[in-house]
Amino acid sequence: MTRTRGLLTAAAVPLILMAGCAQPGEAGSAADPIAESAPVQDSTVLVRISQEGGFVPAGYAYGRLPDVTVYADGRVISNGPVPAIAPGPALPNLQMIKITPERARKWADDAVAAGVKTGADLGLPGVADIPDTVITATSAGKTQMVRVMALHQALPNDPKLSAVQQSARKKLAAFADDLTAFAESGSPAPTAWQPASLAALAQPYVAADDGLKQVAQDWPGPALPGAELSTGAGLHCLAVSGAEKDAVLAAAAKANLRTPWKSGGKQWQVTFRPLLPDETGGCAALKGAR
Structure with a gap:
């Protein structure tokens, strides 16, 4: 299904x-x-x-x-x-x-x-x-x-x-x-379709009371959590591209929505948000999300 x-x-x-x-x-x-490795026409x-x-x-x-x-x-x-x-x-x-x-x-x-x-x-x-x-x-x-x-x-x-x-x-x-x-x-x-850049939206990991065991994974990119994206919500954003993006995508392909990611001695919940062709400027492209 x-x-x-x-x-x-x-x-x-x-x-x-x-x-x-x-x-x-x-x-x-x-x-x-389909990887976007070169600038698009329009x-x-x-x-x-x-x-x-x-x-x-x-x-x-x-x-x-x-x-x-x-x-x-x-x-x-x-x-x-x-x-x-x-x-x-x-x-x-x-x-x-x-x-x-x-x-x-x-x-x-x-x-x-x-x-x-x-x-x-x-x-x-x-x-x-x-x-x-x-x-x-x-x-x-x-x-x-x-x-x-x-x-x-x-x-x-x-x-x-x-x-x-x-x-x-x-x-x-x-x-x-x-x-x-x-x-x-x-x-x-x-x-x-695979993006040229990817945003990782990170917040402190909180284990769910659902009886399911999640295995923590080592974060393959730059240190989490990145810059604060939403004031007061504890949500941060880190944008990656190039080889860093490829490494993050490869690791995320083996993970699920509740996988804990280990970085800087802490565990993080990460939402992966591919940035679309018109969404330039990394995490700044998501500032106006509603």
Whole structure:
């Protein structure tokens, strides 16, 4: 069984910690990773669908990746399926489809046609603690954005939403579903994607009361925890690239989400956050995470 790494509700967090353990390496990817070892031609974001907010831990909020990103040079990077095991693999399964720049621009045009327009009235449904779906699109030289609470979770007869708002939300949901489906199984087939740089989000390790034994691993990169990322949350960030990144990725591929990492005489909980092509500047790219 697989699932797509995306929305993580408050209820899902303890389930991950309490469910039975399996070895992440058993899932493996059939495709070889595509390494970004050279500068790309155009990393302008034309379309991005992401989740923000919701009742989630700080490490998850800063570490979550956009659902789908379409770049001007035709790369479409998305979250691929991961095993439905707990603890899950330490590394996300990022996949890429390469399309033409013309098709990439068409996706942006389609987003605007579906209602991605800054200031659009999409209402506030009667739900709580659900992340917002944020969709941005750059078409005809203009970037627009919508933020939709509970895009897929709101009831079709929610009394807090007008018929016009329901219709607008339905169009946006259809577009988001179409792009996500294309990214997951479109043509050409998706291949594994490996970033040029990686952020390690570290906080002091706290053993879970789930009866599962986790074996501490030696941290293969620069000393943890790195610079403070979130004031008061105890969350730090360390960015690696080049040979250091390769060493960290190799070790993380054998670990799970709850693996303790030993560095500087302490143990750390680490969330691995690949930095996307437009996310330059290392950890600074994650400062605005919500």
